[in-house]
Amino acid sequence: MADFQLLKKIIIRGEIEATTGLLIGGSNTSMGIGGPDKMVIRNPISNEPYIPGSSIKGKMRSLLEVSYGYIAEGKMGKVKYVPNNDPKLITTLLFGSANNDVEKQRPSRVVFRDGKLLNGESFRDKTDLPFTETKTEVVIDRITSAAMPRTFERVPAGAKFDLEIVLNIYSNDPHSENELVKLTLNGLQLIQDDYLGGSGSRGSGRVKFTIKTVKERSHEFYHGTAEEKDYNYAIPKDLRDATN
Template sequence: MSHKLIKKIVYTGVIKLKTGLHIGGTNAALNIGGPDKFVVRNPINNIPYIPGSSLKGKMRSLLELQDGNFSVSHNGSAGPSNDLQCVSAKLFGVAGNDIKRPSRVIVRDATLDIESQDFSRTDLPYAESKTEVAIDRLTAKANPRTFERIPAGAEFKFEIILNIFDDGEEDELKAALNRAMKLLQDDYLGGNGSRGYGQIEFLDVKTEERKKEYYLKSIN
């Protein structure tokens, strides 16, 4: 049975960093004495951003962990659920070889608000360097490594779009998306979360429902 798209719900707001954030980018431009691990940046203006794929993937994994709905591969690693009826599959979709379900949610790349923080004091463009030391348990040798990360206090503008069809699943999907966002606030985004990185909060979240009438108006 085919379903009709009846509206889109547009979520907008701010992702504020409570601790430094590292989402890895390319290490192609390594500098002697500089960071070993770089953050992902827009190649045009060199400004860091949060990829929509990172945000969406983390929310999905947390939702599936809380519900206990995830797949386990032959080597024991956990992956996305293949259960088409679980709420994470309904919201984020399934892209397996044998079973497919389209995603109902679109997560845009979150752009850095360069006015949200005094970046003139950072040692890297819109970022800071943080050196950590790993200790060899046998030799006690110190192995320093330097990470680039966006500093605490920085804010990113986000947009998430939820597609609503006439299948009666609106309330379930909205509740699941809200739960995923709240779970993320009590977890971390990006890498090195167990070492304090990536704590975030969603602020000034607003929603706008756009029905057919909205799309019939002139684009101007």
């Protein structure tokens, strides 16, 4: 067997439900006078909000690195790792590394698809803006006690989005595929108990993940000599689809 060969792809599919308002910011270039100070990101064709795969990936990596104690020092915009992006770290193996040292560079094993809005038509005309609500927060000046209101656009609680994660398993991985699947699902659990998007410390961004299927496609599948099959793995209780 080759030193570096794709063995299989494990495909995790399900849903993401916003259980509180969800604020994942987009461009304010089309904002009118009197509009929200922060807008959500939208599909430019359908005008529907969506969840970028990068938002899920970045949040998951950050929380996993903290949970494993890989962060030595954290400041706004500056983070030090222990050790510095070591390619043997399980999170580096999963998410890859763009280290300046070529020998330490690693490709990402995991792919996060953008999450398409699934149930937008059920609330499109019931919210302040198409598919979204506005939330006004007040900042209090600590010296003068003056109130400074600001308005955010959020996807309302109850909105559901598509979830798809693809995990590539290679022949030279130092960790087993079950460890990598477990790490990915643990990352989803961490996000559930934290938040996604902005203003999470002020009530926004609580989400619920529901895993509906986990499939595997071996390298033989892509050569036309095998079929897709169910991946045999016990989904954590808080991520299971209650209807199955």
